[in-house]
Amino acid sequence: MIEARDLAKSYAGKAAVSGLSFDVRPGTVTGFLGPNGAGKSTTMRLMLGLDTGAGTCTFDGKPFTAYAEPMREVGALLEAKPFHPTRTARNHLLMLATSNRIPAQRVDEVLGLVGLADVAGKKPSTFSLGMGQRLGLAAALLGNPHTLILDEPANGLDPQGIHWLRELLKALANEGRSVFVSSHLLSEMALMADELVVIGKGRMIANGPVEDFTKLSVRNHVLVRTPQAGELASLIGAKLAGVGSVQRTGDSELTVTGLEANAVGDLAFDNRIRVHELSTHNATLEEAFLEITGNAAEYTAHAPAAAPTTPQEGAR
Known part of the structure; x- marks a missing residue:
């Protein structure tokens, strides 16, 4: 069990990490996400006592530096x-x-x-x-620790x-270990993390x-796709009463937030409205991450401006 409480660190008066508190439970893979410059690496160094700062982090009740043989823990x-x-790798x-x-x-x-068995002597x-x-991961696994x-x-x-x-990480978590892993591969994190x-700009x-x-x-x-889109939109709007939204996205298409698909289907059925499609779109982890952390990105790139066009010589 990892218990991080009020972790904080500043560089030259600027907060890199500010008041972070969280737990990583045994038997889970906990993903650590944030834009570049969010403070993830600093947080991990604070957790292990490799950086000085405020707050505490314990592993099964003890800080990392308190273990005589830390790689076993x-x-x-x-x-x-x-x-x-x-x-050599083996040495x-x-x-x-x-x-x-x-x-x-x-x-x-x-x-x-x-x-890496075949290259152990290199x-x-x-x-x-x-x-x-892979060699770094081998070192992390060397002591058969219960926390990664x-x-x-x-x-x-x-x-x-x-x-x-x-x-591998899912299997290790299934053995009851606590796994804390940062990654920018959001599609992988969606498959791996529990x-x-x-974080963004050092804050939760x-x-x-x-x-x-x-x-x-x-x-x-x-x-929703229906030939009676206008009629169904009015009914859904009345049912939502401002909690959620319904939008016409085509002559026969609606998108609805605030109601689940079965409620929309029941409403259409009760009012004898024909429905050709009724499907739920769940946001991916990447979509949710980009949306929710958009204002927390430290560095934002912009598309280059289009180069001005000049008429070719001799053009009429």
Whole structure:
């Protein structure tokens, strides 16, 4: 169980993290989301005591720095390829294992688990970004910890690697571990995460189950196609009484928010209105994220202005 309370950190008088409090429960994958510059990496460093700041974070009741053999309790991956350039992959893990009294046989187990057994004798300096991520994950898993904190672990992985990582993290959570993972791959997070912590500009935006977050989106609606669109729109508007909306999006098409599809269907049936289509659109995690964090983005790019056109020489 991770319990973070009132985490805060400022740089040069500017708040990078401000009063963040959340829990990561055993048996769950908790996704950590936010735009670039939101303070995710700083938050993770504060959780592990790698940065000084305000607030507390405990792992099963104790701060990370209180554990004599921390890798047995918490596995962390915060940056890609943080390895000594002259050691082999296996020797790098052996060094970590020795410092935490982890049996040497565990090194070979995790190398096999992450798919690096064949390159255990090579130096990580020759590894691709994806291979470096796998080695970092091997280090995080080395002590068989009950808690994992992973910052962008899918960075550099190919599609097969991303699929493998998703299934691995879900399996680890199913064993009762607490998994806290940040990622910009929202489609993957939608498939992986049970709960979310969403921040922007260092402040909490949302915290809870994934489905509760997507329900906040205005993109959730019911689509109705009917040749009596005007009549049905009037009936729905009266029933909504200002709580929700109904909009004509075509001669025979409506979008409805504030009523579920079965209520719309019952209303049409009771008034002998023919319906050709009645379907529910649920917002994706990406749609909800972009909508809800739009005002919290630190850096916003704009499309380039169109280049002015000049008439060709000789044009008439």
